[in-house]
Amino acid sequence: MQVSRHDQKLEFILRTAARIFAEKSYHSTSMRDISRATNVSLAGLYHYCRSKEELLFLIQDNCFGRVLERLEQQLQQVDAPVVKLRIFIENHLSFFAANMAEMKVLSHEAESLRGDLHAHVSTRKDNYTKLARKILQEVQELTENRVVDLTVATYALFGMMNWIYNWYDPQGKLGVHELAQHLTQLFLGGFSPGLLLEPVTTTMRIENLSIWTHGLNG
Amino acid sequence: MQVSRHDQKLEFILRTAARIFAEKSYHSTSMRDISRATNVSLAGLYHYCRSKEELLFLIQDNCFGRVLERLEQQLQQVDAPVVKLRIFIENHLSFFAANMAEMKVLSHEAESLRGDLHAHVSTRKDNYTKLARKILQEVQELTENRVVDLTVATYALFGMMNWIYNWYDPQGKLGVHELAQHLTQLFLGGFSPGLLLEPVTTTMRIENLSIWTHGLNG
DNA sequence: GGCTGGTTCGAACGTTCGTTCGGATTCTAG
């Protein structure tokens, strides 16, 4: 696929902008900061975007698009709800770890967009949330022990996952795969006790699952 | 206790500022916004604080102080780790729900402070996190099934709890007490399977616990 | 009445912000 010089440079600008937005937040980043970091003149930036707000939108929208694309691809040909859940978590976390800046911006600057741009990203986020909720519902229907509210569980799962930008170091000792394993264990154990509780079976299931979930990074 | 006119007005300014910071973020809130919302002139605000940054600091520090004070008071005379955990979660969530704006600012604008002010709040946050971690460790030592990493579990718990500013409505149908119940169930079930798994015992324990945890709001 | 110390504010300061504009430079197709 041919990628034009224009698109390449835009992508570079978006990556750099995302890094700075993640470091010091959208509102306290100036176009001059981005100009300095990209070595593109202040006026030159406006050849690649209409406004600072569009930069934020493009970062968020591209990021979401890529997460969704990978997820749908991974979920094809999978039926078992628990496997779906595991794939959902692994996909979310591995993408998060590989694109820490963009995902932090996506989680942290959700309400910095206004009007149509905000509505557009919000709709995507809603669909993503609904998909998670649907998977959780399927998982819940496998067992009779439904003590935790579905809505609470859905947002708790997103809280667990999205909070990692506050502490997780992708270069550190704990790999993404183990992180996903721990969080899945933690969530599923409380959400549907019994499904993942037998240690041996658990380990086996998770190891088998890694066939599906490896190769997500990069 | 005598509260001076000065302190009363400062508190009012802080409450209002917290509300606006929560609505549109610290960096995109101007002193003129706060002036407008409080009916205190722009210059008048500076009679009650040295700078906009100090406003943010006072909000965060007061908020943290009150959470810690309540927590320590609640934790006195309690030994059972599971009860401690339950109290910790209930205290955190009920305070969060009763002070949504301040707690959102505390969670969301953690890195908006610089220098000493940032260091001061960070230290408090560290102590709070360490306390949670210690409680979790005590809980973990009650059982032999220690499959989830302690660090991951600690941050997952905070993620679950702090994420609520993205979705929870304190005026909605779901009460804080039930929310805390669901999240405790969810977390503990995955973290220490077996401790809370028998439905009847669970319900009884939680109902008994409500003796300790009622009266946190307001 | 006058005096004092806390409170209030209109007006302005210097700075930085997002954005624009006209023209210079570089690339590309014929």
Place this chain on the structure above:
DNA sequence: CTAGAATCCGAACGAACGTTCGAACCAGCC
């Protein structure tokens, strides 16, 4: 080689920002 398009940028715009200053105000006490 050349024309036209794409890319780039120095300089400037008006607006908004956090903060300051000096003067006005007001309560309580002599």
